[in-house]
Amino acid sequence: MILETLSTLFLVLGAFFSFTGVIGLFKFPDFFTRVHAASVTDSIATILIIFGLILRTDFGLVAVKLLFILIFMLLTSPTASHALAKSARHGGLLTLAETRAPKKEDND
């Protein structure tokens, strides 16, 4: 009973964080902030949801598999965000501050 309540709490929290991530993805002004929003919330949401799910299993093989998935996600997802941001930077994309800064100089 306690486990179930705890698990529900985790799942709802996880869903909430994913949701904020999505809002960030849409509302943030430039590429880097958007990647930031998506990747940070993604990690915490994954942790919460998988823990929530583990609490619902009978702690056997399924729980171990879920843990494996968690480790895998924690390895790959930030790496993917990192690679995205880095190649965007490499490709010449500027951050918001940088794009504004030279404009001011032009005006001056």
Added chain:
Amino acid sequence: MAEFIDLVLLGMLAITALRVIFLKDLFAVVMLFGIYSFLSALIFVNLDAVDVAFTEASVGAGISTVLMLGTLALTGRKEKTSNHPALLPLLVVGVTGAALIYGSLDMPPFGDPNNPAHQHVAPRYIEDSPQEIGLPNMVTSVLASYRAFDTLGETAVVFAAAIGVLSLLGLPKRDRQAIESGLKSHLVLRVVAKLIIPLTILFALYVQFHGDYGPGGGFQAGVIAAAAIILYALVLGLPMATHVVQPALLKTLAALGVLIYAGTGVANFFLGGNFLDYNMLASDPVAGQHIGIILIELGVGITVFAAMLSIFYAFAGQAERTNIQ
């Protein structure tokens, strides 16, 4: 509840498909296609087709998308506006769609256990296959034994595709000077990739040999193993990858896989059974079935791995060539 999830996912699919129609940026189109595949994989899970979902996620969303992106790198990412009159396609689609809706009016209700499809043929697979084949995964039983000839055809299709792509694009040469063309500056990526690639191959082996008990099998395993090498090629560069897994070897492997499969079938001729009748492979029919299924799944896995990887090599070799020029 399942119906509600189904409806939401279908709605998302519809939006994705509509977006694809109107977008002119092909890069976005391909990405949306990847999303479309993942969403349909979710629908497959929701409709109890876990094996299909697994395949769709690894093939539709994985391999197809990678190949499409590889093609876009060579052909440019903008679709030009067409001056085709859009009326005729609309008319054709309208008529076809109307015919389908008309046909759907007499369809058996969705999910009803009394539908003809669930009353004839299929019950035997559900009730008897665990005894006749001895495997808990009915999909594997049907795929590898009852309808093994379809699967042999499927392997032949993959082999034919590999032949087609090789004849069109050719394989990259191996003995070229190994230039470091990978993502050298991406240190994090390289470290993580090196961590993940062995795990992926391990997972592929698990899927290959655990397919009898859970979702998975030769096809999915082959694709996952190929994906591991593709990741290697993406991060460390194609020349490095061709050093590890040589293109010529792949050609041999693809051919061998088909031969293993068909050879298993032919072996039964000489043991007194029909083509692909594994009952003869051991003294006990169920044991024979098991041996047969492991063998043919191995054949499928090898061919799919080799074919998918050589197709990727062919595309990547083209991209590399244009980069150098």
Added chain:
Amino acid sequence: MSFIVDYYNYWIVVFLMMAGFYIVISANNLVKKIVGLNIFQTSVFMMYISIGKVSGGSAPIVAEGITTYSNPLPHVLILTAIVVGVATTAVGLALVVRIKRAYGTVEENEFEDKEDLI
């Protein structure tokens, strides 16, 4: 009302099929045509999987305490069909790459004017 509940799945799938079919025959860019073909085929796969669903059933892998299983046969057919689909896609894309190299374009209207394709 039960009418809609019985068929909504098939109708949306028909819509998806037609969206894919429309992309195939109206798109000007060859890569987009291939994407359309894939969407068309994936939607047909969904129709098959819908046929196999049994309400209240579970995935066709024998497990304790489960009595109703969904129909495994459509799953097997679609596994095969997915593979056929990716094989066609690979050959089609390889052709696109070669066409780009030979003609310098992958837009249908651009080379149809130059070449008498009949």
Added chain:
Amino acid sequence: MLEQHFPVLPIVLPLMAAPICILLGRSQLAWLFATLISGLSFFISVALLLTTLDQGVLSYALGGWEPPWGIEMRIDVASALVLCVVTGISSLVLVYAKESIAKEIDRSQHTLFYAAHLLCLTGLSGILSTGDAFNLFVFLEISSLATYTLVSLASDKRCLTAAFRYLVMGTIGATFILIGVGMMYMKTGTLNMIDLAARIAEFDGNRTVNTGLAFILVGVSIKLALFPLHMWLPPAYTHAPSAVSAFLASTATKVAVYVMVRFIFTIYGAEYVFYTMSMDIILLVLAIVAIFKCSFMATVQSNVKTVLAFSSVAQIGYMILGISLVSSAGLMAGLLHIFNHALMKGALFMAVGAVFLRTGSVDIKAFQGLGRQMPLTMAAFAIAGLSIIGVPLTAGFVSKWYLVTAALEQQHWIIAFLVLIGSLFAIVYIGRILEAAYFQKPSEITEEKDIKEAPLLMLVPMWILVLANIYFGIETSVSVSAADAASQWLTQPTATMGAAQ
């Protein structure tokens, strides 16, 4: 001991030979091996035809699982007859291919060519032998994928767009067939053809079953290039390598016609398709339009391969015409024309390939004066051309004769008349080429070169087909009795078919 496995061998032999060709790696070895395997399949097919003429039907349960749970190979006279055509033409084309592809295909791709050819043969034999609707789709896709590859192997860049168009159209057709099979499965719960037939007979005017039929017919029509869905065919046959054109023109579309016959007669039942759904009117009109429109198109082309490609579409019209006459005689004429047309189109495309080998062009100008420079090739072309027109003592005459008789039998005077008018067009388009070859001076394309006769390896298969044209034009008993037995078998009610087992 292997005799009991004959129904599956024409599929398994080329399927296993294809990867072995890749492993062999050398062009010469692969050629020899592929030809041997194809020839072996031909002999097995002939044995199957003799057995089926004798015993009716052969059923082979794959994996030992009895139908409808497992997949069944089901060979009757109709499938064995077309199987003989396909494997026989394949063997001859392979013999012919050695010299032909040496010029047209890059040397490094020869083994790939042989492997793709064998896979195509696998697919076609599979379509012909299988008794399972979904299995048919799988084999259709094997043969199609191999065909796209074969078409795109030519050195002319236009083969690429032709192959792409073929791929898109072919995949749409296959997907339509998949939709149709799905609808049938939904209503019946089975995929085995005989089982399907028994269960579909219980539905009368069911909307899902009708739509399934419509989708299958449209899908197959794309594959067999029925007017107006034929637009992929002329470019594909024109730009493919000559050996590939010869093989495809005489087999691929014929197999698609067979698929249509199978679905109409075995699964749905002729009565249902023709009387309840009135499909015969639609097919009849399309067939006649195809004959006239495409025969006319053939008369105005300057590329000889395009002429022959359009002629193929028109000839497919004759086959469909025979089927849509809704009689045993009409169906028999259609099946006979499948057989005879394979003989003549194979010979014609081989002759054109030989001309291309020597002159480097297939434009009608290249044919000017060739009657003297390549007498044997042009004689073969002339005889096969006369066969297309339907001159007596050739195979073409026999099938046209039976077609006209079948039409007259049902008092369709106009149709009989239209068939004869259609032959006039054939006189025009074949006549133009023959006139150029025999009555015109060599053009600038051929003038300076020293044009030699085609090599022996090309002439022999070409002349085997030409002689077969004459043989089956005079000694008609073999082909006619086989086609007759096949049509008798197909038009009988399906219920007795199951019992005959």
